Amino acid sequence: MKYLSTRGGMPPKTFTEILLGGLATDGGLTIPEVYPTLSTDELAAMRSMNYRELAFEVLRRFADDIPAADLKTIIDKTYTAEVFGSDDITPVKTLEPGVHLLGLSYGPTLAFKDVAMQLLGNLFEYVLAKENAELNILGATSGDTGSAAEYAMRGKKGVRVFMLSPKGKMSPFQTAQMFSLQDPNIFNIAAEGVFDDCQDIVKAVSNDLDFKAKHKIGAVNSINWARVTAQVVYYFKAYFALTENNDEKVSFSVPSGNFGNVCAGHIARQMGLPIHKLIVATNENDVLDEFFRTGVYRPRPQTEHTSSPSMDISKASNFERFVYDLVGRDPKILKDLWQQVETGGSFDLSKTPYFAKVKDFGFESGSSSHQNRLETIRKVYQQYQTMIDTHTADGVKVGLEHREAGIPMVCLETALPAKFDETIFEALGRHAERPAGLENLEKLPQRFEVMPVDAAVVKQFIVAHS
Numbered sequence: 001m002k003y004l005s006t007r008g009g010m011p012p013k014t015f016t017e018i019l020l021g022g023l024a025t026d027g028g029l030t031i032p033e034v035y036p037t038l039s040t041d042e043l044a045a046m047r048s049m050n051y052r053e054l055a056f057e058v059l060r061r062f063a064d065d066i067p068a069a070d071l072k073t074i075i076d077k078t079y080t081a082e083v084f085g086s087d088d089i090t091p092v093k094t095l096e097p098g099v100h101l102l103g104l105s106y107g108p109t110l111a112f113k114d115v116a117m118q119l120l121g122n123l124f125e126y127v128l129a130k131e132n133a134e135l136n137i138l139g140a141t142s143g144d145t146g147s148a149a150e151y152a153m154r155g156k157k158g159v160r161v162f163m164l165s166p167k168g169k170m171s172p173f174q175t176a177q178m179f180s181l182q183d184p185n186i187f188n189i190a191a192e193g194v195f196d197d198c199q200d201i202v203k204a205v206s207n208d209l210d211f212k213a214k215h216k217i218g219a220v221n222s223i224n225w226a227r228v229t230a231q232v233v234y235y236f237k238a239y240f241a242l243t244e245n246n247d248e249k250v251s252f253s254v255p256s257g258n259f260g261n262v263c264a265g266h267i268a269r270q271m272g273l274p275i276h277k278l279i280v281a282t283n284e285n286d287v288l289d290e291f292f293r294t295g296v297y298r299p300r301p302q303t304e305h306t307s308s309p310s311m312d313i314s315k316a317s318n319f320e321r322f323v324y325d326l327v328g329r330d331p332k333i334l335k336d337l338w339q340q341v342e343t344g345g346s347f348d349l350s351k352t353p354y355f356a357k358v359k360d361f362g363f364e365s366g367s368s369s370h371q372n373r374l375e376t377i378r379k380v381y382q383q384y385q386t387m388i389d390t391h392t393a394d395g396v397k398v399g400l401e402h403r404e405a406g407i408p409m410v411c412l413e414t415a416l417p418a419k420f421d422e423t424i425f426e427a428l429g430r431h432a433e434r435p436a437g438l439e440n441l442e443k444l445p446q447r448f449e450v451m452p453v454d455a456a457v458v459k460q461f462i463v464a465h466s
């Protein structure tokens with residue numbers, strides 16, 4: 001399997017070659033030259049597989065430059081009941097016949113990003129050891145991504161994590177989750193600013209190409225291709241859990257921000273998994289919903305702060321991968337479209353043949369508001385005695401609107417309610433239960449450095465600690 005750039009300017013690379021990188025060398029996103037497809041027999045054989053076996057079947061097609069035995073070891077070490085709470089890894093819960101939750105948040109940080117990030121941690125360690133190399137991961141977080149990255153990379157040889165977060169702006173739970181890590185390879189930096197300041201520092205450091213090369217600066221953001229492929233696996237898992245044979249179809253509703261999760265669903269469908277619809281659910285930041293309804297992609301200058309904060313995104317970084325497929329995988333067309341977006345503009349595909357492909361790819365969409373979220377949390381709690389978090393509520397709200405008779409609707413549960421307890425309390429007048437072992441999280445000793453919003457200070461810190 002070779003990987004190309006959506007913008008056509010990168011020589012073909014292997015999985016291992018793109019694993020540690022971020023953007024492609026020409027500023028585009030990395031994408032396989034062709035999606036692997038599964039024959040009817042191969043798909044039939046996968047039906048009886050457990051999560052680890054499924055993961056191997058999916059990933060070996062994308063990571064074919066890693067020896068099969070090594071890949072298997074990495075997968076078996078990653079997807080364990082010990083880390084994910086059960087051998088199902090991503091259990092399916094039925095709310096009522098035809099409506100289901102796919103539980104993706106049973107990893108260490110209680111959000112779906114663990115599913116991919118835990119694999120990434122082990123892949124990084126493996127590749128770095130082979131190349132006798134080291135990596136300093138620099139990131140900015142407002143919550144979920146940073147903690148998932150830290151819990152995936154803690155204690156890993158050859159990897160250090162420098163994670164910037166806005167001082168005092170994360171929830172006490174999120175703060176404690178990150179800052180209580182005592183591993184010597186994890187560095188929490190509380191910047192005296194807002195999230196955008198943190199992101200600007202990361203950009204400034206990454207744009208210093210000499211510094212970046214000399215100090216082996218890397219990233220683990222949501223455009224990382226390995227993260228997307230790891231997420232393909234649970235679409236297979238859910239499909240087989242809910243069907244009896246491969247003639248049946250299933251739809252998925254996906255709470256979306258950076259479009260990584262639903263992009264994985266698109267890839268599963270392209271590989272031949274019988275997915276009926278992929279429903280993109282957004283919150284008030286509804287750039288993606290607008291596109292799927294109208295064909296107009298119009299990133300907003302401002303991002304609204306909502307009660308499903310991990311979806312507060314106005315420029316979905318993985319969307320470029322999907323549009324590349326929409327425009328017939330033509331890098332020239334793609335490049336033109338993104339030129340318009342990157343100069344602050346928008347594009348309109350509504351009058352092009354490409355927009356019709358949205359339907360062929362099974363995509364539909366909807367959005368949700370704070371009020372919708374509260375109502376959905378209440379409704380699911382009252383009707384099904386199940387507490388769902390605010391992001392999952394966005395997915396359930398939009399998923400129910402797109403239900404079709406005879407086709408199971410699977411709503412992806414992207415976080416546990418304990419992570420967003422404030423809104424749970426607002427909706428239900430009671431608190432979300434904490435998973436065992438996390439009751440006293442906020443009381444644990446915390447380890448972090450406070451720094452001004454100054455890239456030079458952050459650089460100095462990285463040099464001193466690597």
Ligand SMILES: *Cc1c(COP(=O)(O)O)cnc(C)c1O
Pocket residue numbers: 111112113144145222255256257258259260261262310311391414415
């Ligand atoms: C990251 C995140 C999302 C959005 O996923 P994307 O892959 O960015 O679309 C949704 N819900 C939760 C809880 C998240 O952490």
